[in-house]
Amino acid sequence: MTSFARNQWYVAAYGAEIGRELFGRTVCGEPILLWRTEAGEVTAMAGRCVHRRFPLSEKPSRLDGDRVVCGYHGFTYGADGVCVSVPGQQRVPRTARLASYAVKEQDSFVWVWIGDREAADESRIPRAPWLNSPAYTVVCGMEPLAARYGLLVDNLLDLSHETYLHGGYIGTPEVAETPIATEVDEGAGIVRVSRHMDDAACPPFYSESTGIDGRISRRQDIEYHAPCLYLLHSRIAPTGTPGPDADGTDPHAFHVEVVYAITPETENTTHDFWAVARDFALDDQKVSDFLAENNRTVVLQDVVALDTLEQVIAREPEGTQELSINIDTGGLAARRILARLLAESAATPAAQPTR
Structure with missing residues (x-):
C-alpha cells in the first residue's frame, strides 16, 4: 500500500x-x-x-x-x-x-x-502570500532528500533540534529550553506549535541580517497544513522592544516568514522546497546573499541528518519503538493527521487524474 x-x-x-x-x-x-x-x-x-x-x-x-x-x-x-x-x-x-x-x-x-x-x-490550497508580495524580499531553493517525507515533517515541527543541529546558524540554548504551546485542528488538518522567548541570544542568522547587537525577544509560530505546506512566522526584536500596536501592525520588530513545501517524490525520497521571506533590508543584496547561503546550509544540515535517519530506520526491525516527549506534541499530531488522510485515501476507489 x-x-x-x-x-x-x-x-x-x-x-x-x-x-x-x-x-x-x-x-x-x-x-x-x-x-x-x-x-x-x-x-x-x-x-x-x-x-x-x-x-x-x-x-x-x-x-x-x-x-x-x-x-x-x-x-x-x-x-x-x-x-x-x-x-x-x-x-x-x-x-x-x-x-x-x-x-x-x-x-x-x-x-x-x-x-x-x-x-x-x-x-483547499494553503496560502503563502509573502512569497510574491512587494512588502517582502525572498530567497529560495530546493534540496533533494533521500528520506521519507514524514521525517521532514517531524523535523520541522520540533525546532528544539536547532540548538544542537544548527548551532552557529539559527540555534541557541533558549530554543531547546523554552516550552512549546500546541494547537491542533483535526478537521482542517492544521497543527500549530508556538515557542516564545522573551530574552534569548541572537543567533548569527538574525544578528548578521538585522544588525541587532545583543539579546532578543524571539517568537517562532508554526503552522503545518497537512500534507504539504509548513509555515514558520518568526518575529525578532531587541529585548524590551514594544510588542505589536493596537491596530495589529508591528513596526518595532523584524519579521521572517519561512516556508517549506514538503513534497513526497517516492516512498523514501522527498522534494524539500524552502523559502525565506523578510520585511526588512528589502533591496540589500548582501542580506539576500547571506540569508540564502545560511538557510541552504541549515537545510543541508537537516538533509544529512534525515538521510542518515532514513538508513537507520530501513535497517531496523519492523515495530521498533521510539520514545516521545513534550517537544514531540506537534509532530505526533501531524502523524495522526497524515495517518487519517492516508486511511481516507486508501478507502477511496482509485481514480485517474484525467477525464
Missing part, C-alpha cells in the same frame, strides 16, 4: 522553474511533465509516452507550439494529454492519451492535484 495521501494538492515546482522547456518531476511516485503553453499557462500531464514509456522531459522530446512531441518515436500530444498524431498511420488509437493533472500556480509555487481530478478544489 502506498504511503501517500491522494486527493491532495502538492507543490511540484516553483513557477520560475517552468517555461517553454519540457520539465519533469516525480510527485507521490508519479512522473509528471510540466511546461507553459504559448499563452503562459502551466500545464501538467503524465511524463511517460504511452508507446514505449520514454520520458517526455528528456531530449530529443520537444515542444511544437502547444504540442509535445516524443523524442523516441514521434507520438504527439495536445496540452490536454490527448495524442493527436502517431507515426506511420492516420488513425490514432483511442487509448493513446496521457493522464492530465489539475494544476494551479499560486504564491510562487506550482501546485498539482494528485488523485481524482473531479475532486480538485483550488480553495
Whole structure:
C-alpha cells in the first residue's frame, strides 16, 4: 500500500522553474511533465509516452507550439494529454492519451492535484502570500532528500533540534529550553506549535541580517497544513522592544516568514522546497546573499541528518519503538493527521487524474 495521501494538492515546482522547456518531476511516485503553453499557462500531464514509456522531459522530446512531441518515436500530444498524431498511420488509437493533472500556480509555487481530478478544489490550497508580495524580499531553493517525507515533517515541527543541529546558524540554548504551546485542528488538518522567548541570544542568522547587537525577544509560530505546506512566522526584536500596536501592525520588530513545501517524490525520497521571506533590508543584496547561503546550509544540515535517519530506520526491525516527549506534541499530531488522510485515501476507489 502506498504511503501517500491522494486527493491532495502538492507543490511540484516553483513557477520560475517552468517555461517553454519540457520539465519533469516525480510527485507521490508519479512522473509528471510540466511546461507553459504559448499563452503562459502551466500545464501538467503524465511524463511517460504511452508507446514505449520514454520520458517526455528528456531530449530529443520537444515542444511544437502547444504540442509535445516524443523524442523516441514521434507520438504527439495536445496540452490536454490527448495524442493527436502517431507515426506511420492516420488513425490514432483511442487509448493513446496521457493522464492530465489539475494544476494551479499560486504564491510562487506550482501546485498539482494528485488523485481524482473531479475532486480538485483550488480553495483547499494553503496560502503563502509573502512569497510574491512587494512588502517582502525572498530567497529560495530546493534540496533533494533521500528520506521519507514524514521525517521532514517531524523535523520541522520540533525546532528544539536547532540548538544542537544548527548551532552557529539559527540555534541557541533558549530554543531547546523554552516550552512549546500546541494547537491542533483535526478537521482542517492544521497543527500549530508556538515557542516564545522573551530574552534569548541572537543567533548569527538574525544578528548578521538585522544588525541587532545583543539579546532578543524571539517568537517562532508554526503552522503545518497537512500534507504539504509548513509555515514558520518568526518575529525578532531587541529585548524590551514594544510588542505589536493596537491596530495589529508591528513596526518595532523584524519579521521572517519561512516556508517549506514538503513534497513526497517516492516512498523514501522527498522534494524539500524552502523559502525565506523578510520585511526588512528589502533591496540589500548582501542580506539576500547571506540569508540564502545560511538557510541552504541549515537545510543541508537537516538533509544529512534525515538521510542518515532514513538508513537507520530501513535497517531496523519492523515495530521498533521510539520514545516521545513534550517537544514531540506537534509532530505526533501531524502523524495522526497524515495517518487519517492516508486511511481516507486508501478507502477511496482509485481514480485517474484525467477525464
